Amino acid sequence: DAGVIQSPRHEVTEMGQEVTLRCKPISGHNSLFWYRQTMMRGLELLIYFNNNVPIDDSGMPEDRFSAKMPNASFSTLKIQPSEPRDSAVYFCASSLPREKDEQFFGPGTRLTVL
């Protein structure tokens, strides 16, 4: 299995630009998670989906952030407009539906907003 796939791996953009991060979960996994990792705040859960439906988006920092999951094999995290404080590594993870199943993480997207 290819694992969780994220693109791009690195993104450098200027403040005010729109950024779209992409994730393809492992086939058959029905839960998908978006995390943000920074030195200051560690790993934070932004949002997660179950069967393509957003279940908990309480971690989304503000209205500039939005996430979608149009089908079981694709999700996007969009930041519009981006700000320098959004610079972080963004991880996508997926898991099977059973309660005790582990989450499988993608390699992450390193975002730098200048």
Added chain:
Amino acid sequence: GNSVTQMEGPVTLSEEAFLTINCTYTATGYPSLFWYVQYPGEGLQLLLKATKADDKGSNKGFEATYRKETTSFHLEKGSVQVSDSAVYFCALKKNAARQLTFGSGTQLTVLP
């Protein structure tokens, strides 16, 4: 709410030294507990897990025992290798929940 407290890093050890990384948690009921490892430039990988009290998770020479009485899940390895250098995260998941709550991570560097 749920929380995980990890030993502050960074931790630097010589090869073949004994490793302990402390982890304690706050949660109601009986959460599942996990240790994840993040190698440089990569995503997190599950290292081991325990789903009920007194369970011992083990993998690649690492062990951790779910201690309900002390709400702890300390990670141990008897003899570390240079290749174990990474960031280690303790995490919990409440039963019936999908999301993980992570600790702050502990950077381990093993010197030859």
